[in-house]
Amino acid sequence: MRYFIQFAYNGTHYHGWQIQPNASSVQETLNKAFSVLLNETISIMGAGRTDTGVHASEMYGHFDTEKTLDIPVLVYKLNSYLPKDIAIFDIKLVHDDAHCRFDATKRTYEYHINTFKNPFLQELSWYVTQKLDVDLMNEAAQLLLNHTNFQCFSKVNTDVNTFDCTIFEAFWKQEDGKLIFTISANRFLRNMVRSIVGTLINIGLHKITLADFENIIASKNREKAGFSVPAHGLYLTNIYYDYL
Numbered sequence: 469m470r471y472f473i474q475f476a477y478n479g480t481h482y483h484g485w486q487i488q489p490n491a492s493s494v495q496e497t498l499n500k501a502f503s504v505l506l507n508e509t510i511s512i513m514g515a516g517r518t519d520t521g522v523h524a525s526e527m528y529g530h531f532d533t534e535k536t537l538d539i540p541v542l543v544y545k546l547n548s549y550l551p552k553d554i555a556i557f558d559i560k561l562v563h564d565d566a567h568c569r570f571d572a573t574k575r576t577y578e579y580h581i582n583t584f585k586n587p588f589l590q591e592l593s594w595y596v597t598q599k600l601d602v603d604l605m606n607e608a609a610q611l612l613l614n615h616t617n618f619q620c621f622s623k624v625n626t627d628v629n630t631f632d633c634t635i636f637e638a639f640w641k642q643e644d645g646k647l648i649f650t651i652s653a654n655r656f657l658r659n660m661v662r663s664i665v666g667t668l669i670n671i672g673l674h675k676i677t678l679a680d681f682e683n684i685i686a687s688k689n690r691e692k693a694g695f696s697v698p699a700h701g702l703y704l705t706n707i708y709y710d711y712l
Contacts, residue, residue, distance in 0.1 A: 471537065472530050472560045472568055472712070473498075473512065478553040479523045480591045480700065485514050494518075494554065498529065501549050505542065506533060515568040515707050516575065519659070521699035523592070526557075528707050530568040537561075560712065568707075574636060574652055576706040579665045579697065581647040593646065594701035600672035602640050602647065608671045608681045609638040609649070612664070619688040621664050622657035631657060631688070640668075652706075659696055667694030 475498075483491035487499075495514060502510035515528040539559045546556045580593040589595070612618075612635050619631035636652040649665055667684065670676045676684075676694075684692045 469534065469536075470530055470532050470562050470564050470566055472528055472562050472566065474557040474560070475527055475529070476525050476555050476557065477523065477527065478592075479518060479521050481553060483520045484522065485516070485518045485527075495529075497551065497554060501546055502531060505545050505549060506535060506537075508533065508535075513568060515572055516656075516704070517658075518702075518704055519699055522702045522704070523700075524704040526706050527704055528568045528572075528709075530562070530566065562711070566711070571709055571711075572707050573710055574654060574706075574708040575656060575704065576650065576652040577656070577661045578651075578703045578705050579649040579661060580701045580703065581649075582645060583647060584645050586645075591700050594698050596647075596669075598673055600647065600669065601674060602642060602672065604674075604678070605668045605672040606640050608668055608678055609640060609651075611678065611681060611685075612638045612651075615685050617688060618657060618660060618664075618685070620684050620690055620693045621660045621667070622690065623659045624690050626658045628657065633657065633660070638664075650705075662696040662699065662702060663690070663693050665697045669697065670694045 477494050482494050485494045487493050487496045495512060498512050499510055502512065510531050512529040512531045518524060537559065543556050543559060581596050582589045582593040583596060585595060616632045616634060618633050622631055633656060634654045638651040640647060640649050651661060671681060
């Protein structure tokens, strides 16, 4: 039987989602917890990969087991066993062919910027002191919806068949001294959100124009785009499935 896990994590102390040698990962931590509590080897597939220091307020994974689970009890035990920076929300029985990565129809990320020094946000938001033209940044963000090829915002050495993505929404909002960028798409390239945000920051600082932004996208050249903003301000916030 196949089960989906809905969970969240603070990525500060992890080297991303994926298991890697000599480094702590979210995937490894979850595999160990599920394997211990279910008394069998459990290997969890994630809905996507997050880089070192990136957070997820909603993430999905799936695993297989022949056992019939008492889900409320298992969720309670997992949350007691896991470290304080990972939380299990729910476990759902799904059809055998369900796949948490390939079946996702939309993903949403947020990037958080704090505009005043706040010690409680040090690892959860990026502190920016310069004044940003948020209206102009929103104009640029809307231009993203007119394009599908985002090679200019992708890591150069990445193994993908296409750089095409469909962006459904992209916008900035200000609230309580914070500036939050929200972007939703059917898929994302490696480092895509962080490099988009860095380029939009350059728009907000009037270092480049809207015409420059269009030319950067058309160039398909990562060197033309802006810097990659720090990982600790990035959150995976929603993953959508047609059957959940």
